[in-house]
Amino acid sequence: MYAAHFNLALTPFSLTPDTRFYVGLPQHEAALAVLNTALAAGEGFIKVTGEVGTGKTLLCRLLLKQAQADWQLAYLPDPSVSPLELRWALAAELGLKYSANIDASQLLQLLQRQLILLAQSGKKIILVIDEAQGLPDDTLESLRLLTNLETEQRKLLQVVLFGQPELDQRLASQQFRQLRQRISFSYVLPVMSPAQIRFYVRHRLQVAGATPALFNSFALLAIGRYSRGIPRLVNLLAHKGLMLAYGEGKSRVTARHIRFAAEDTEDTRRSKRHYVWLLSGAAVFSAACVGWMWR
Numbered sequence: 516m517y518a519a520h521f522n523l524a525l526t527p528f529s530l531t532p533d534t535r536f537y538v539g540l541p542q543h544e545a546a547l548a549v550l551n552t553a554l555a556a557g558e559g560f561i562k563v564t565g566e567v568g569t570g571k572t573l574l575c576r577l578l579l580k581q582a583q584a585d586w587q588l589a590y591l592p593d594p595s596v597s598p599l600e601l602r603w604a605l606a607a608e609l610g611l612k613y614s615a616n617i618d619a620s621q622l623l624q625l626l627q628r629q630l631i632l633l634a635q636s637g638k639k640i641i642l643v644i645d646e647a648q649g650l651p652d653d654t655l656e657s658l659r660l661l662t663n664l665e666t667e668q669r670k671l672l673q674v675v676l677f678g679q680p681e682l683d684q685r686l687a688s689q690q691f692r693q694l695r696q697r698i699s700f701s702y703v704l705p706v707m708s709p710a711q712i713r714f715y716v717r718h719r720l721q722v723a724g725a726t727p728a729l730f731n732s733f734a735l736l737a738i739g740r741y742s743r744g745i746p747r748l749v750n751l752l753a754h755k756g757l758m759l760a761y762g763e764g765k766s767r768v769t770a771r772h773i774r775f776a777a778e779d780t781e782d783t784r785r786s787k788r789h790y791v792w793l794l795s796g797a798a799v800f801s802a803a804c805v806g807w808m809w810r
Protein backbone atom coordinates (compact mmCIF):
# COMPACT_ATOMS: atom_id res chain seq x y z
CA MET A 516 0.00 0.00 0.00
CA TYR A 517 2.70 2.48 1.08
CA ALA A 518 5.57 0.83 -0.84
CA ALA A 519 5.61 3.29 -3.75
CA HIS A 520 5.24 6.31 -1.42
CA PHE A 521 8.35 5.34 0.59
CA ASN A 522 10.25 3.86 -2.38
CA LEU A 523 10.28 0.33 -0.96
CA ALA A 524 11.06 -2.78 -2.97
CA LEU A 525 9.51 -5.06 -0.29
CA THR A 526 7.16 -4.68 2.68
CA PRO A 527 9.68 -4.34 5.54
CA PHE A 528 7.57 -5.36 8.54
CA SER A 529 5.37 -8.24 7.46
CA LEU A 530 4.40 -10.68 10.24
CA THR A 531 5.49 -13.72 8.23
CA PRO A 532 8.76 -15.22 9.47
CA ASP A 533 10.56 -14.50 6.17
CA THR A 534 14.21 -15.59 6.30
CA ARG A 535 15.24 -12.87 3.81
CA PHE A 536 14.68 -10.36 6.63
CA TYR A 537 16.68 -12.31 9.20
CA VAL A 538 18.66 -10.00 11.48
CA GLY A 539 21.62 -11.80 13.05
CA LEU A 540 20.96 -10.63 16.63
CA PRO A 541 23.26 -12.18 19.27
CA GLN A 542 20.39 -14.18 20.84
CA HIS A 543 19.28 -15.71 17.53
CA GLU A 544 22.86 -16.44 16.49
CA ALA A 545 23.49 -18.06 19.89
CA ALA A 546 20.37 -20.24 19.50
CA LEU A 547 21.55 -21.38 16.05
CA ALA A 548 25.02 -22.13 17.44
CA VAL A 549 23.51 -24.25 20.23
CA LEU A 550 21.37 -26.13 17.69
CA ASN A 551 24.27 -26.80 15.33
CA THR A 552 26.63 -27.89 18.12
CA ALA A 553 24.08 -30.20 19.73
CA LEU A 554 23.02 -31.72 16.40
CA ALA A 555 26.67 -32.30 15.43
CA ALA A 556 27.25 -33.99 18.81
CA GLY A 557 24.33 -36.36 18.14
CA GLU A 558 22.26 -35.20 21.14
CA GLY A 559 18.77 -36.76 21.42
CA PHE A 560 16.78 -33.73 22.53
CA ILE A 561 17.42 -30.03 21.98
CA LYS A 562 15.01 -27.31 23.07
CA VAL A 563 14.59 -23.61 22.23
CA THR A 564 11.97 -21.67 24.18
CA GLY A 565 10.93 -18.03 24.08
CA GLU A 566 7.99 -15.70 24.64
CA VAL A 567 5.30 -15.35 21.98
CA GLY A 568 6.68 -13.50 18.93
CA THR A 569 10.39 -13.72 19.77
CA GLY A 570 11.42 -15.51 16.57
CA LYS A 571 11.15 -19.28 17.17
CA THR A 572 9.41 -20.10 13.88
CA LEU A 573 11.91 -17.92 12.02
CA LEU A 574 14.77 -19.88 13.64
CA CYS A 575 13.01 -23.10 12.76
CA ARG A 576 12.84 -22.03 9.11
CA LEU A 577 16.49 -20.97 9.14
CA LEU A 578 17.48 -24.34 10.54
CA LEU A 579 15.57 -26.12 7.76
CA LYS A 580 17.07 -23.81 5.15
CA GLN A 581 20.64 -24.18 6.38
CA ALA A 582 20.39 -27.97 6.69
CA GLN A 583 23.69 -29.73 6.13
CA ALA A 584 24.12 -32.30 3.36
CA ASP A 585 24.03 -35.27 5.74
CA TRP A 586 20.83 -34.15 7.56
CA GLN A 587 17.49 -35.72 6.78
CA LEU A 588 14.93 -33.37 8.31
CA ALA A 589 11.35 -34.14 9.27
CA TYR A 590 9.28 -31.07 10.12
CA LEU A 591 6.14 -31.03 12.25
CA PRO A 592 4.57 -27.53 12.20
CA ASP A 593 1.35 -28.48 14.04
CA PRO A 594 1.95 -30.70 17.07
CA SER A 595 -1.67 -31.27 18.16
CA VAL A 596 -1.44 -34.92 17.12
CA SER A 597 -1.89 -38.26 18.88
CA PRO A 598 1.14 -40.55 19.43
CA LEU A 599 0.08 -42.67 16.44
CA GLU A 600 -0.40 -39.62 14.20
CA LEU A 601 3.06 -38.44 15.26
CA ARG A 602 4.59 -41.76 14.20
CA TRP A 603 2.77 -41.63 10.86
CA ALA A 604 3.84 -38.02 10.30
CA LEU A 605 7.45 -39.02 10.92
CA ALA A 606 7.06 -42.12 8.72
CA ALA A 607 5.69 -39.99 5.85
CA GLU A 608 8.60 -37.54 6.18
CA LEU A 609 11.01 -40.49 5.99
CA GLY A 610 9.38 -41.77 2.79
CA LEU A 611 7.14 -44.56 4.16
CA LYS A 612 3.65 -45.02 2.69
CA TYR A 613 0.53 -44.95 4.89
CA SER A 614 -1.32 -48.24 5.37
CA ALA A 615 -4.46 -48.69 7.49
CA ASN A 616 -3.51 -52.34 8.20
CA ILE A 617 -0.44 -51.51 10.26
CA ASP A 618 -0.81 -51.19 14.04
CA ALA A 619 1.24 -49.00 16.38
CA SER A 620 3.93 -51.54 17.23
CA GLN A 621 4.36 -52.65 13.60
CA LEU A 622 4.73 -49.01 12.65
CA LEU A 623 7.43 -48.57 15.29
CA GLN A 624 9.33 -51.54 13.81
CA LEU A 625 8.99 -50.11 10.29
CA LEU A 626 10.24 -46.76 11.53
CA GLN A 627 13.21 -48.36 13.26
CA ARG A 628 14.14 -50.24 10.05
CA GLN A 629 13.87 -47.04 7.99
CA LEU A 630 15.91 -45.08 10.53
CA ILE A 631 18.63 -47.75 10.48
CA LEU A 632 18.68 -47.74 6.65
CA LEU A 633 19.00 -43.96 6.56
CA ALA A 634 21.68 -44.00 9.27
CA GLN A 635 23.63 -46.60 7.28
CA SER A 636 23.56 -44.32 4.27
CA GLY A 637 25.26 -41.69 6.45
CA LYS A 638 22.20 -39.58 7.29
CA LYS A 639 21.42 -37.88 10.60
CA ILE A 640 17.66 -37.96 11.07
CA ILE A 641 16.30 -34.87 12.79
CA LEU A 642 12.68 -34.27 13.78
CA VAL A 643 11.92 -30.55 14.16
CA ILE A 644 8.75 -29.62 16.08
CA ASP A 645 7.45 -26.05 16.20
CA GLU A 646 4.82 -24.92 18.75
CA ALA A 647 5.92 -27.84 20.94
CA GLN A 648 4.01 -26.42 23.94
CA GLY A 649 0.91 -27.75 22.14
CA LEU A 650 2.03 -31.41 22.14
CA PRO A 651 -0.50 -33.51 24.07
CA ASP A 652 0.97 -35.27 27.16
CA ASP A 653 0.94 -38.76 25.66
CA THR A 654 2.51 -37.51 22.40
CA LEU A 655 5.27 -35.76 24.34
CA GLU A 656 5.96 -38.99 26.19
CA SER A 657 5.90 -41.01 22.96
CA LEU A 658 8.62 -38.73 21.59
CA ARG A 659 10.90 -39.91 24.35
CA LEU A 660 10.24 -43.52 23.34
CA LEU A 661 11.08 -42.66 19.73
CA THR A 662 14.45 -41.23 20.73
CA ASN A 663 15.16 -44.49 22.57
CA LEU A 664 15.70 -46.02 19.13
CA GLU A 665 19.45 -46.20 18.79
CA THR A 666 22.34 -48.31 17.56
CA GLU A 667 25.19 -49.17 19.95
CA GLN A 668 27.04 -46.08 18.76
CA ARG A 669 24.41 -43.40 18.36
CA LYS A 670 20.83 -42.17 18.48
CA LEU A 671 18.80 -42.95 15.38
CA LEU A 672 16.59 -39.91 15.84
CA GLN A 673 17.35 -36.44 17.16
CA VAL A 674 14.50 -34.12 18.17
CA VAL A 675 14.49 -30.32 18.18
CA LEU A 676 11.65 -28.67 20.14
CA PHE A 677 10.69 -25.01 19.65
CA GLY A 678 8.11 -23.76 22.14
CA GLN A 679 6.66 -21.00 24.27
CA PRO A 680 7.51 -20.80 28.02
CA GLU A 681 4.50 -23.08 28.73
CA LEU A 682 6.63 -25.93 27.36
CA ASP A 683 9.17 -25.43 30.17
CA GLN A 684 6.35 -25.28 32.72
CA ARG A 685 4.97 -28.59 31.50
CA LEU A 686 8.39 -30.24 31.38
CA ALA A 687 9.00 -29.13 34.97
CA SER A 688 6.30 -31.50 36.21
CA GLN A 689 7.15 -34.85 37.81
CA GLN A 690 5.44 -36.69 34.96
CA PHE A 691 8.07 -35.57 32.44
CA ARG A 692 11.22 -36.01 34.53
CA GLN A 693 12.61 -38.74 32.27
CA LEU A 694 12.17 -36.59 29.17
CA ARG A 695 13.55 -33.53 31.00
CA GLN A 696 16.75 -35.39 31.86
CA ARG A 697 17.32 -36.22 28.21
CA ILE A 698 17.28 -32.56 27.12
CA SER A 699 20.98 -31.89 27.30
CA PHE A 700 21.04 -28.66 25.26
CA SER A 701 18.53 -25.85 25.53
CA TYR A 702 18.34 -22.14 24.90
CA VAL A 703 15.93 -19.46 26.10
CA LEU A 704 15.43 -16.55 23.67
CA PRO A 705 15.54 -13.17 25.44
CA VAL A 706 13.69 -10.09 24.12
CA MET A 707 15.62 -7.35 22.30
CA SER A 708 17.42 -4.53 24.09
CA PRO A 709 16.72 -0.91 22.96
CA ALA A 710 19.96 -0.86 20.92
CA GLN A 711 19.01 -4.17 19.30
CA ILE A 712 15.56 -2.80 18.40
CA ARG A 713 17.16 0.14 16.56
CA PHE A 714 19.50 -2.22 14.71
CA TYR A 715 16.60 -4.58 13.93
CA VAL A 716 14.34 -1.84 12.46
CA ARG A 717 17.15 -0.33 10.40
CA HIS A 718 18.28 -3.70 9.08
CA ARG A 719 14.76 -4.66 7.94
CA LEU A 720 14.36 -1.25 6.29
CA GLN A 721 17.63 -1.73 4.44
CA VAL A 722 16.58 -5.19 3.16
CA ALA A 723 13.33 -3.63 1.91
CA GLY A 724 15.34 -0.99 0.02
CA ALA A 725 14.43 1.95 2.29
CA THR A 726 16.59 4.59 3.86
CA PRO A 727 17.31 3.66 7.53
CA ALA A 728 16.30 7.24 8.49
CA LEU A 729 12.65 6.56 7.56
CA PHE A 730 11.91 6.34 11.32
CA ASN A 731 13.21 9.26 13.36
CA SER A 732 15.02 8.46 16.61
CA PHE A 733 11.99 9.33 18.81
CA ALA A 734 9.90 6.90 16.77
CA LEU A 735 12.51 4.20 17.46
CA LEU A 736 12.43 5.01 21.18
CA ALA A 737 8.63 4.76 21.18
CA ILE A 738 8.77 1.40 19.37
CA GLY A 739 11.16 0.16 22.06
CA ARG A 740 8.83 1.26 24.85
CA TYR A 741 5.59 -0.13 23.45
CA SER A 742 6.99 -3.37 22.01
CA ARG A 743 8.89 -4.43 25.16
CA GLY A 744 11.56 -5.78 22.75
CA ILE A 745 9.32 -8.41 21.18
CA PRO A 746 10.08 -8.64 17.43
CA ARG A 747 6.47 -9.35 16.33
CA LEU A 748 5.21 -6.26 18.22
CA VAL A 749 8.05 -4.19 16.71
CA ASN A 750 6.88 -5.30 13.25
CA LEU A 751 3.25 -4.46 14.02
CA LEU A 752 4.04 -0.99 15.38
CA ALA A 753 6.48 -0.17 12.58
CA HIS A 754 4.01 -1.33 9.91
CA LYS A 755 1.15 0.71 11.40
CA GLY A 756 3.48 3.68 11.86
CA LEU A 757 4.32 3.56 8.14
CA MET A 758 0.62 3.37 7.27
CA LEU A 759 -0.19 6.41 9.41
CA ALA A 760 2.69 8.47 8.00
CA TYR A 761 1.62 7.48 4.48
CA GLY A 762 -1.99 8.47 5.24
CA GLU A 763 -0.76 11.95 6.23
CA GLY A 764 1.48 12.20 3.17
CA LYS A 765 4.59 12.43 5.43
CA SER A 766 8.02 11.16 4.42
CA ARG A 767 9.13 10.05 7.93
CA VAL A 768 7.58 8.10 10.79
CA THR A 769 7.59 9.98 14.12
CA ALA A 770 6.88 9.06 17.77
CA ARG A 771 3.34 10.40 17.36
CA HIS A 772 2.61 7.83 14.64
CA ILE A 773 3.94 5.05 16.88
CA ARG A 774 1.85 6.27 19.81
CA PHE A 775 -1.29 6.09 17.66
CA ALA A 776 -0.21 2.69 16.36
CA ALA A 777 0.20 1.44 19.96
CA GLU A 778 -3.29 2.62 20.90
CA ASP A 779 -4.61 0.50 18.06
CA THR A 780 -2.56 -2.62 18.94
CA GLU A 781 -3.85 -5.22 21.43
CA ASP A 782 -0.70 -6.30 23.20
CA THR A 783 0.95 -2.90 23.43
CA ARG A 784 -1.92 -1.20 25.25
CA ARG A 785 -1.10 -2.96 28.49
CA SER A 786 2.36 -1.42 28.64
CA LYS A 787 0.83 2.00 27.94
CA ARG A 788 -1.71 1.59 30.69
CA HIS A 789 1.07 0.34 32.94
CA TYR A 790 2.98 3.54 32.16
CA VAL A 791 -0.09 5.67 33.05
CA TRP A 792 -0.48 3.75 36.32
CA LEU A 793 3.17 4.31 37.13
CA LEU A 794 2.82 8.05 36.47
CA SER A 795 -0.35 8.38 38.54
CA GLY A 796 1.25 6.28 41.32
CA ALA A 797 4.25 8.63 41.31
CA ALA A 798 1.92 11.69 41.43
CA VAL A 799 -0.03 10.30 44.42
CA PHE A 800 3.24 9.43 46.19
CA SER A 801 4.68 12.96 45.65
CA ALA A 802 1.42 14.57 46.84
CA ALA A 803 1.53 12.40 49.98
CA CYS A 804 5.16 13.40 50.61
CA VAL A 805 4.38 17.12 50.18
CA GLY A 806 1.37 16.78 52.53
CA TRP A 807 3.55 15.05 55.14
CA MET A 808 6.23 17.78 54.93
CA TRP A 809 3.62 20.52 55.58
CA ARG A 810 2.05 18.84 58.57
Ligand SMILES: Nc1ncnc2c1ncn2[C@@H]1O[C@H](COP(=O)(O)OP(=O)(O)OP(=O)(O)O)[C@@H](O)[C@H]1O
Nearest residue numbers: 530532536537538567568569570571572573746747
Ligand atom coordinates in the same frame (compact mmCIF):
# COMPACT_ATOMS: atom_id res chain seq x y z
N1 LIG B 1 16.21 -12.12 14.24
C1 LIG B 1 15.14 -11.75 13.53
N2 LIG B 1 15.30 -11.17 12.31
C2 LIG B 1 14.25 -10.76 11.57
N3 LIG B 1 12.98 -10.92 11.93
C3 LIG B 1 12.74 -11.49 13.12
C4 LIG B 1 13.79 -11.95 13.99
N4 LIG B 1 13.23 -12.48 15.09
C5 LIG B 1 11.91 -12.39 14.93
N5 LIG B 1 11.60 -11.80 13.76
C6 LIG B 1 10.27 -11.53 13.22
O1 LIG B 1 9.33 -11.42 14.29
C7 LIG B 1 8.09 -11.99 13.93
C8 LIG B 1 7.70 -13.07 14.92
O2 LIG B 1 8.59 -14.17 14.76
P1 LIG B 1 8.09 -15.68 14.88
O3 LIG B 1 6.80 -15.87 14.16
O4 LIG B 1 9.23 -16.54 14.46
O5 LIG B 1 7.86 -15.75 16.44
P2 LIG B 1 7.50 -17.04 17.33
O6 LIG B 1 8.45 -17.03 18.48
O7 LIG B 1 7.46 -18.25 16.49
O8 LIG B 1 6.04 -16.66 17.85
P3 LIG B 1 4.90 -17.67 18.41
O9 LIG B 1 5.32 -18.01 19.82
O10 LIG B 1 3.64 -16.85 18.38
O11 LIG B 1 4.85 -18.86 17.51
C9 LIG B 1 8.25 -12.53 12.50
O12 LIG B 1 7.79 -11.56 11.59
C10 LIG B 1 9.75 -12.68 12.36
O13 LIG B 1 10.15 -12.57 11.02
Ligand SMILES: [Mg+2]
Nearest residue numbers: 571572645646
Ligand atom coordinates in the same frame (compact mmCIF):
# COMPACT_ATOMS: atom_id res chain seq x y z
MG1 LIG C 1 5.93 -19.55 15.98
